[in-house]
Amino acid sequence: MHSVCFHFQISQPYRLRTYRFFDINENHHYFDDFQNNYITRRLAERCYLPANKMLLDLIHKYGDKFCVSFSMAGSSLKLFQEYCPEVIDSFKKLIDTGRVEITGNTFTHSLAALNNKTTFLEQIKLQEKFLDETFGVSPTSFCNTEIIYSDEIGEWIYEAGYKLALTEGAKHILGWKKPGFIYCNPYQTDLKLLLRSYRLCDDITLRFGDKNWDMYPMTAEKMIGFLRQTPEESPFINLYLDYETIGEYHTSETGIFDFFYSLFSQLCQSDEFSLIRPSDVLDMDMPASTMHAPWAISCSGEEKDTNEWLGNDLQQEAFQQLFKLETLYNESENEDAKLNWLRLQSADHFNYMGTKWFPQQTVLRNFEVYQSPYQAFINYMNVLNDVKLQLQKS
Amino acid sequence: MFGWEFPPHISGGLGTACFGLTKGLAKNNVEVIFVMPRASGDEDQTMVKIISAGEVEIDPRHSEFFQQNHNVAFVEIKSKLVPYIGLDDYYNVINQIESDVFEKNNSDKRKFFFSGTYGENLIEEVEHYAIVAAELAKNQNFDIIHAHDWLTYKAGIIAKKVSGKPLILHIHATEYDRSGENNLNEYVFNIEREGMMAADAVCAVSDLTRKIVIEKYGIPEEKVFTLHNAIEPFNKEIKKEKFVREKIVTFLGRVTFQKGPDYFVETAKKILEKDDNVRFVLAGDGDMMTHVIKRVAELGISDKFHFTGFLHGEEISKMFGMSDVYVMPSISEPFGISPLEAISAHVPVVISKQSGVAEVLQYAMKVDFWDIDAMADAIYGILHYQALSSFFATKGKEDIDNLKWEKTALKLIDIYKKFV
Numbered sequence A: 001m002h003s004v005c006f007h008f009q010i011s012q013p014y015r016l017r018t019y020r021f022f023d024i025n026e027n028h029h030y031f032d033d034f035q036n037n038y039i040t041r042r043l044a045e046r047c048y049l050p051a052n053k054m055l056l057d058l059i060h061k062y063g064d065k066f067c068v069s070f071s072m073a074g075s076s077l078k079l080f081q082e083y084c085p086e087v088i089d090s091f092k093k094l095i096d097t098g099r100v101e102i103t104g105n106t107f108t109h110s111l112a113a114l115n116n117k118t119t120f121l122e123q124i125k126l127q128e129k130f131l132d133e134t135f136g137v138s139p140t141s142f143c144n145t146e147i148i149y150s151d152e153i154g155e156w157i158y159e160a161g162y163k164l165a166l167t168e169g170a171k172h173i174l175g176w177k178k179p180g181f182i183y184c185n186p187y188q189t190d191l192k193l194l195l196r197s198y199r200l201c202d203d204i205t206l207r208f209g210d211k212n213w214d215m216y217p218m219t220a221e222k223m224i225g226f227l228r229q230t231p232e233e234s235p236f237i238n239l240y241l242d243y244e245t246i247g248e249y250h251t252s253e254t255g256i257f258d259f260f261y262s263l264f265s266q267l268c269q270s271d272e273f274s275l276i277r278p279s280d281v282l283d284m285d286m287p288a289s290t291m292h293a294p295w296a297i298s299c300s301g302e303e304k305d306t307n308e309w310l311g312n313d314l315q316q317e318a319f320q321q322l323f324k325l326e327t328l329y330n331e332s333e334n335e336d337a338k339l340n341w342l343r344l345q346s347a348d349h350f351n352y353m354g355t356k357w358f359p360q361q362t363v364l365r366n367f368e369v370y371q372s373p374y375q376a377f378i379n380y381m382n383v384l385n386d387v388k389l390q391l392q393k394s
Numbered sequence B: 001m002f003g004w005e006f007p008p009h010i011s012g013g014l015g016t017a018c019f020g021l022t023k024g025l026a027k028n029n030v031e032v033i034f035v036m037p038r039a040s041g042d043e044d045q046t047m048v049k050i051i052s053a054g055e056v057e058i059d060p061r062h063s064e065f066f067q068q069n070h071n072v073a074f075v076e077i078k079s080k081l082v083p084y085i086g087l088d089d090y091y092n093v094i095n096q097i098e099s100d101v102f103e104k105n106n107s108d109k110r111k112f113f114f115s116g117t118y119g120e121n122l123i124e125e126v127e128h129y130a131i132v133a134a135e136l137a138k139n140q141n142f143d144i145i146h147a148h149d150w151l152t153y154k155a156g157i158i159a160k161k162v163s164g165k166p167l168i169l170h171i172h173a174t175e176y177d178r179s180g181e182n183n184l185n186e187y188v189f190n191i192e193r194e195g196m197m198a199a200d201a202v203c204a205v206s207d208l209t210r211k212i213v214i215e216k217y218g219i220p221e222e223k224v225f226t227l228h229n230a231i232e233p234f235n236k237e238i239k240k241e242k243f244v245r246e247k248i249v250t251f252l253g254r255v256t257f258q259k260g261p262d263y264f265v266e267t268a269k270k271i272l273e274k275d276d277n278v279r280f281v282l283a284g285d286g287d288m289m290t291h292v293i294k295r296v297a298e299l300g301i302s303d304k305f306h307f308t309g310f311l312h313g314e315e316i317s318k319m320f321g322m323s324d325v326y327v328m329p330s331i332s333e334p335f336g337i338s339p340l341e342a343i344s345a346h347v348p349v350v351i352s353k354q355s356g357v358a359e360v361l362q363y364a365m366k367v368d369f370w371d372i373d374a375m376a377d378a379i380y381g382i383l384h385y386q387a388l389s390s391f392f393a394t395k396g397k398e399d400i401d402n403l404k405w406e407k408t409a410l411k412l413i414d415i416y417k418k419f420v
Helices: A033-065 A074-083 A085-096 A117-135 A151-159 A198-205 A220-228 A256-269 A313-323 A326-331 A335-343 A347-352 A373-393 B013-027 B060-077 B087-098 B122-139 B150-163 B175-179 B186-198 B207-216 B261-274 B289-299 B313-322 B338-344 B372-384 B386-402 B405-417
Strands: A002-010 A068-072 A100-102 A164-168 A192-196 A236-242 A273-276 B033-036 B049-052 B145-148 B167-171 B201-204 B224-226 B247-252 B278-283 B305-309 B325-328 B349-352 B365-367
Touching (some): A033 A074, A033 A256, A074 A085, A198 A236, A256 A273, A313 B386, A326 A373, A335 A373, A373 B386, B013 B145, B122 B150, B145 B150, B150 B167, B150 B186, B175 B207, B201 B405, B247 B313, B247 B338, B261 B372, B289 B305, B313 B338, B325 B338, B365 B372
Parallel strands (some): A068 A100, A164 A192, B145 B167, B167 B201, B201 B224, B247 B278, B278 B305, B325 B349, B349 B365
C-alpha cells in the first residue's frame, strides 16, 4: 500500500506599486493596493473558496480516510485578512475538522534560508506566532519557501524545532535513490525528509489541459494509473502543488475541480492507497537513508536549483543589499519598516528580476507585474532604499 | 543598389546601414553596384563597386526634356515641391529612349551635377538621379534593383521600368517617422507610396516600420518584410575617459521632432531635482535646437545641461567614452543604430519602445517616449544601482553579437530569391 501525501502551497506576495526614485524618502507606501486587492479577490473566487469547499465536502464524505496539508505564507494570509476575510474563515472550517495540517513556513515567503540563519529563524518564529493567532495551530513539520532545502538549511529547520521537512526529490541530489522513501538529514538524523515526486506533480500541473500531450485528456483514472506504477517497495508518494493549480492555473471550465474531487474520492475508496499528512510520518518508520544536499535545491524548473531567484547579477545584488539591512532591522523600532523589510524578502520579487529565460520568455507568469526584469530590479531597489532610510531613522 | 549616402561621408544611420548591408551581401557572394549621387572617392570599395551619379553621361536630349518640363512648371507654380513631372512623364521619356526615337549622338553627352547632400536642390537632384538611373539600367548588368529610402525610389521605379528587373525597396524611415502624422510632406509621402506600390517587395528595418508601411501606406502585407539592421563589429576599444566628477547622461542624434529631444530635457529636470551629481549632454543639431535651449533655460538647469552641436567620428567615440548612460527618447524611430554603437562602447542604454532597435535588444531599458517618469527612473536606476550598469555593460555584447550584417544579408538574399 502506498501512502499519498498531498500538500498545497499558498504564497501570494504583496505586489509593489511603481515606486520611482523621486518617491524615496518622500513616500513610504510601496504596495499596489489595487492589484493586491484584485488578485487576492480573483484567486479567492476562482480557487481558494471553491477549492476549500470541495475539500470540506470530501472530509464530510470520507471522514478519517481523507486528509490534506497546507503551507501558507503569513503575508498571503494577511492579504486575505485585508481583502477577503472569508477565505480565512473557510480555512478555519477546514482546520477545525482535524483533517487538515498546516505546516511551518516562512512568514513572508522569504528567501532568507539562502542567506543567513538568524533571519530565517526569525521568519519561522513570526510565522508560528501568526499561525497561532490566526488558526490556533502550532506546526510540527516544515515546508520552506519553494521547498528550498540544503543540509545546512535542514539543520536550521531542526534547530527551529521541527523533525520533518518537505523538499524536492531532485534527481541530481538523489542519484540512484528514489524519492518514495523517508530520508533524513545527514548531520541531524532526527530531521526526516519527505521528498516531492515531481514527475507525478508535473503530470497534474503541466499535463492537465495540455492538448499536445499524447494521452490527453488527463483524468483521475489515468492519474491513479500513474500512481499505481510507483514500485511497491517505495511506499511514499508526495505531491506538493501550488494551491492555485486548482481553479487559477487550470480554470474551473477545464474540469480541474471534478478531476481533483474524483481523484481524492478514488484514493479514499481504494485499498491500494492511503492519504497521509506530513506529521503522520513523524511516528512512523525510521528513515531509509540519509539524503545529502550540499547545495540548495528547490522545486524550480528542470534544474531544481535556486537560479530562478538568484541566477543573475541583478538578483544577487538586490539580495545582498537586502540582507545588509539585517542589523538595522534588529535595532529599529519602526514596526512598519521592519514588516516591509520582511516582505521584501519574498521570492516573488526576485523571480521578477530573472533573465533565466532569455532570449525568449518561455514561462508566462499568471500575473505579469513588470515589463522587464530591469524595471523590476530598479523598482525593488528604490523601495529597498526607502525601507533602509526608514529603518535608519527610528 | 541605389542609396543617397555611403560612408565615410554620412549624415545619419542610412549610410552606415547601406555600407553594412553591401558588405554582408558581398560576404555571401552577392555582387553589389552602389549608385550614389556624389562619391567622394574615399569610399571603401573593397566589397562594392561605387558609381557616382554625377559621373554618368546622359544623352542630352533626355535631360533637356526633363529640364524643360521642370523649368516651365517652376515658373508657373513657384514652389519647389510641385514642379516635378509625374511618373507617367518619366515613362514617356523612357519609352522614347527605348524605342530609339532619339537619335544617338555620343559627342553631345553630358553629366548632371550632384551635391549629394540634403540641400535646397534636393528635389531637383532626386529627379536627375532618376534619369541617371534610367541610363544605368540600360547599360549595366544586374539582376535585382534595391533602392534605399524615398530619395532613390524614383530611380528605382525607372530602373525597373527600363530593365524589367525586380525592384526591392528598403525603408529606413518613412515620412510618418520624420514629420509625424500632422506634418506630412505630401510630395515625399506620394513618392514613398508610389514606390512601395510599384515595388516587388518592401523591406522595413523593423516590425514597427513594417506596420506603418502596411497600415499607413496600404501596402499588402505579404510583400512587406522585416529586415532588422545590424552593426559592424567594433574594432577599436573606446577609452573610458571623463573630465568631470559627475555622471554623464547623453543624448546623441538629430535635434528634431522625431528624436524626442524635449523629453530628454524634461527627464533631466526630474533627475536633477533629486540628484545633483549628474550632467546631461545633448549632442547633435537640428531644427528644434532653439526650442530645446529655451526650455533648458526656462527650467533653470543650464548649469548641468550641455550642448555640443553636431559630433563627428572621433568625437562621437569620445562622447561615448565619457557617458554613463545613453538615452534615445525617439518618438518614432524605424530602427536607430546609435544605441548599438553605445552598447558596443559598453554604455548602458535607455531607449524608447517606439523604436525598431527595441525589437532586437534584450539588455536595454525600454520605456515609452512620453513616460518621463519611467525614463527618469530608468536613468536613475542605472546611475545609482551599480549592478544594473555593469550587467548591461557586460551582457550588452550578447545583443551586439546577435546582430551581424551577414545574417541580415542572408535574410535579404532569401527575399531576392523569390524574384530571380
